[in-house]
Amino acid sequence: MDALIHQILAGLATGGIYASLALALVMIYQATHLVNFAQGEMAMFATYIAWTLVDAGMPYWAAFFLTVPAAFVLGVAIERIVIRPVENAPVLAVVVVFIALLVILNSVTGWIYTYTIKTFPSPFPKEPLFGNRYMSSHEIGAIGVTLVVLALLYVFFRFTPLGLAMRAAAQNPDSARLVGIRVGWMLALGWGLAAAIGAVAGMMVAPIVYLDPNMMGGVLLYAFAAALVGGIDNPGGAVFGGFLVGVLENVLGAFVIGNELKLAVALVLIVVVLVVKPSGFFGRVHVTRV
Amino acid sequence: MSRRQIVVLAVLLAVACALPFLASNYRTFQLTLVIIYSIALLGLNMLTGYNGQISLGHGAFYAIGAYCTAILMDRFGVPYWATLPAAGAVCLLVGFLFGLPALRLEGLYLALATFALGVSLPQLLKYKHLEGWTGGVQGIVINKPEAPFGLPLNSDQWLYFFTLAVALVMFALAWNLLRGRIGRAMVAIRDQHIAAEAMGVHTAMVKSLTFGVSAMYTGVAGALGAIAVQFVAPDSFNIFLSIVFLVGIVIGGLASISGALYGALFIQFVPNVADEISKAAPWAIFGIFLIGFVYLMPMGIAGAVRLAAARLARKARNV
């Protein structure tokens, strides 16, 4: 029983990370109907930036709060420079560009930092909080950070004019232009936010899986599964999906199929959701008129 | 085929046959790999280029073909050449079965599902309950075939000709298939899915069959690859293998048979050159070329060659 509780709680911690990345994916999907295959690598790259700062002697939180805006700028730049030319191109072209982005980010990171695994610090104490035996402080901290990020995003989108404008631009770009919203820049902002969220996710996951250029591959897969389970166009669903996938991964991995096949859980989830209920739990069902 | 095309092909074939006697063993080995990759790329191109179904996980079929061969040769002592039809048959079936749920998935979602397959493949191959068959993390080592009937060829040269022969057969079959009714149906489905359906094309059957045939081609390539490299192990079949195939067909040219060859040359030789700069460089170059080709040369090398040939032909006529 103890073990089960531990797995569930650990699952919630990683689930929060998956939820963040899934949220980033959904944000970009809502605005563009595109799945950002490079989301994981963008997060990984940002985490390396943070590592560089910490390695140079900067205190953790200073590096953290410098990396997040840096990631934001990176996201905006990628959207304006790489994605904009293929906005209306056929699906294959877009997918190829995303894959190219993935590959370039991965290899540039490997080039600059080599492929040796590095440790990434956690800002949370090593001893478990209150001496509890279920969760490490980092796991609790990661959940906390995730919840703060989600809360900030919620407030931003629901209560600020800019958030409202971004929602409008994503839902109905033509009407958005008619009220004066610069849709192109809203898109870029969306990418920036997604990149920033990804950076936070990367910095939370790196202490657990250790920093190396390929660290986000599995995480991205779980995030895809989470976004699909929750409904690819539903941010709340993405969050729900993230936590669900995290718990499922840990519980199934520990008790049912063994830790080596955990990625297969994501694969099966993805295929099953896509084939059985593509709109996930909370997404909108799309009907194509013939 | 036009007379000019036949002449070009004959010349190419003559050159191809001469090469192993002019080049070193290592070069011959590399050229064998080029031929193998071109079969794999032809498979993927059928699915993605001609039929419009995006697969980011074709490395899985390459792996299945490779493991089929390795297991049959190592555990059951099957001769290398007999493993090819077996690998092909298995992949045809698996591909077809894959194609069935894939019917429900459009463009981006299919890409997503196949991407998931590609990422999780090494883990699946390392699964400890299958270790008895797959050799787990260590993989399986197999022997290199010798030239039969006492032919005066060393094993690298023999393998080259063997692969070349298989490739010729497979390319001929593909060329025939793609030119005919099924090929046209495939393209119709890619371009105007609903209209094709309305015109009586059995889209479901064609799409699943295409998946199967495409998997078969890549699987046979995988089998040949295992024989050539003499080794299969899970970590060789990660997501980057699938991405390499994607690079190959984009750069070589989508919906083009000659594109498979151009692409294979690219993915075999570019890393060799780029490796000099840094271990990470080949992928950075792949990525930049991918983006460059999408923006500037979406028809790939094959397309550019076709354009150039057309321009030359026009000039010749005007003279």
Next chain:
Amino acid sequence: MALLEVKDLRASYGETRVLHGIDFGLEPGSITALLGANGAGKTTTLRALCRMVRTEGSIRFDGTPIGRRATEDIVRLGIAHVPDGRGTFVNLTTEENLRLGAYVRKDRAEVEGDLERVYGYFPRLRERRAQQAGTLSGGEQQMLAVSRALMLRPRLMLLDEPSFGLAPLVVRELFEILRAVNQAERVSMLVVEQNAAMALDLADTAYLIETGRIVLSGTAREIRGDDAVRRSYLGY
């Protein structure tokens, strides 16, 4: 000076030319109707004014040429477009839709006042302020679309088939409010309508467009009296 001056406006969808060089003008404070059958080019004219299609020719708003500007910038000059199909943000609430109408304005306090005024014109919207806009009826969505345009405090409103799909009673109510807004707030309007009779009741001047060319222009009374118009468009 005319508020809007259009000379030799040509517009195309891709390679297909739809407007073949039309000229018209609009006086400040007036309501102008643009009449014509389906496919004549009325909607295209409005979209051309907002630069949502490829255009050539001269468009001057209050003397400033706007023929090269982006849609988002034209909005900032005070032109509000109520598109055909209403362009409602269906997943946002009624009030969010309205606030978006005022997106480009900087005077926050005035915006609150305008919100109240708009609810005054259309009390039904106030009842539904927190509801998802997609759940509103057709008539209510049209009121919402017009209100959203009003939230800009526009100098010129472009309305594309505001009567479409609405019961005659609702249309009359809507047009009365348009007339009231026009007179109380000096908002000029260009109304595109298939329903010629109601449009001519509302408007001061009218233009008739056929296959991308203006074939008739004059005051509403003149147009209403024209025999050809009566027979083709007014049905008697």
